[in-house]
Amino acid sequence: MAGGEEVKTLPALRRLWKKLWQYRVDKGQTVLLIGGGSVLDVGGFAAATWKRGTPFISVPTTLIAQVDAAFGGKVGLNFRQGKNLIGTYADPQAVWVAPDFLRTLPPRELRAGWVECYKQALLSDQSLWSHLQSLSFSTIPSVELLQRLVSIKMRYVEQDPREEQGIRQALNLGHTLGHVWESLSLRTQAPLLHGEAVAMGLIQEILLSAQTNRLPKAVAEAILSKLRAEALMLPLPTFTWSAWEKILLQDKKVRNGQIFLPLLVEIGKVQLVPVSIQALKASVRLYQALVAV
């Protein structure tokens, strides 16, 4: 099957279920999923729901899937304009990571994958972050680095496997706004890659942290200049504020006109903070001004 967000749909899921039915797959067999994050998401969901759960093994072939999507036990698909609205938790029996797959990626995909690595490093510590500041986003990461990045994610996942305590929300750094740009771009002729949209969201959320004095300006500046140097400060997709707000509020609980999102307060530390829609809009406008320079 093709890859990309377009496969995280009901018709694609139906085709997979049909194959499982045709091949008479039962719980005594194991489904092997080889592909990027979207294929693992929809394939994992198909397996997890087939006969109430058929074992599967994930073989991620993109950088983003090797450090993020394949780990954490979430599978699912998009619905209407909402990302991952349908889904469940299901752990693969194993995740097999072969970095050689990364040599087959187009440079754009590789660079977008590094965004998720970079986000993971921001959640880790000063030394790993500094290391990534000095690495080019066009290189293939070592197995050791991949393992380290995955272990950061798993530290959060293990503390809060079903996302009931808010701990795992830290992993959504950059994703609150990132998902909005991703959804908006899917309606245009120039869809963004997940990592590209997350870079936008990350920069805007870093700007917000700095503007509200939660994050030292020098750290924010260093993050911004790295992402800009890697050509990841991209122009926003065409959008209207009403569409933007509608998507933003789709899966977010609003209390007193505020939504909660994880913001970086120092390298390795994230806080769940209530933010007004106006403040988010202001950081988007700030981003637009920076891109225009």
Ligand SMILES: [Zn+2]
């Ligand atoms: Zn992501």
